[in-house]
Amino acid sequence: MAPTHPFHPHARRRRAGLASLLIGTLVCSLGSAFFRTQIVQNADYTLRADDNRLRVITIPAPRGAVYDRNGELIAETVTTYMLFLDTPALDSTKAGLVALAGPLQLSDSAVAALVAQRVRQPAEPLLLSSGLTFEQVSWVEEHRSELPRLTLEALPQRRYTEGEAVAHLIGYTAEISELELEDSATWGDYKAGQMVGKSGIERQYE
Numbered sequence: 001m002a003p004t005h006p007f008h009p010h011a012r013r014r015r016a017g018l019a020s021l022l023i024g025t026l027v028c029s030l031g032s033a034f035f036r037t038q039i040v041q042n043a044d045y046t047l048r049a050d051d052n053r054l055r056v057i058t059i060p061a062p063r064g065a066v067y068d069r070n071g072e073l074i075a076e077t078v079t080t081y082m083l084f085l086d087t088p089a090l091d092s093t094k095a096g097l098v099a100l101a102g103p104l105q106l107s108d109s110a111v112a113a114l115v116a117q118r119v120r121q122p123a124e125p126l127l128l129s130s131g132l133t134f135e136q137v138s139w140v141e142e143h144r145s146e147l148p149r150l151t152l153e154a155l156p157q158r159r160y161t162e163g164e165a166v167a168h169l170i171g172y173t174a175e176i177s178e179l180e181l182e183d184s185a186t187w188g189d190y191k192a193g194q195m196v197g198k199s200g201i202e203r204q205y206e
Helices: 009-042 042-053 090-104 108-120 134-142 163-170 178-182 200-205
Strands: 071-087 128-129 149-162 172-174 194-196
Touching: 009 042, 071 090, 071 134, 071 163, 090 108, 090 128, 090 134, 108 128, 134 200, 149 163, 163 200, 194 200
Parallel strands: none
Antiparallel strands: 071 128, 071 149, 172 194
16 A cells, blocks of 8 residues: 655655656756757758858959050949948937938938838848948948948949940940859859849950
8 A cells, every 4th residue: 555644755765766757857858959959960050050150241353454456444343332231120220321311412212212121121231322432431431430330342343434435345244144044054153143244345255
């Protein structure tokens, strides 16, 4: 007959045995989970951690200069700048846009469009402007401590010294299209977003 008194030696041993069994089960479960996470799935979690702490930024390569037969420059690459704002909350985005509206010459409609874009894509850095002037870049650098969420990225841009007069010969550059990416024989080493020569000498030199 089982003892009914809770402090009976047999009752205490039974409770101790059950407690030991429960603790042992929990320790085994935790050990199994740790082993699976640290050993079996180590590579998977390492990749996830790298994705969380690293952001790949593609740096476009500048294109070479083009000269005519007399050695005159007709196409070159110049550096332009894009400005991004990466803020954690919508309120801080709005405050940043208010501070930048004057220096960047952003109209009220442009600010409203940027706020709407921030709402649609809250996790992506917000492109405020491309092709910044020297004065605008200087202002951003001077006020970087006040606006730490700003990022300047240099971007090579094509400039044709003769303008439209030689457009039929020089051609032009633009972002690679989806149709071109499907042509692996010609564009196999290219990725979406890259600028490529579309026609004329620009295409030939590609």
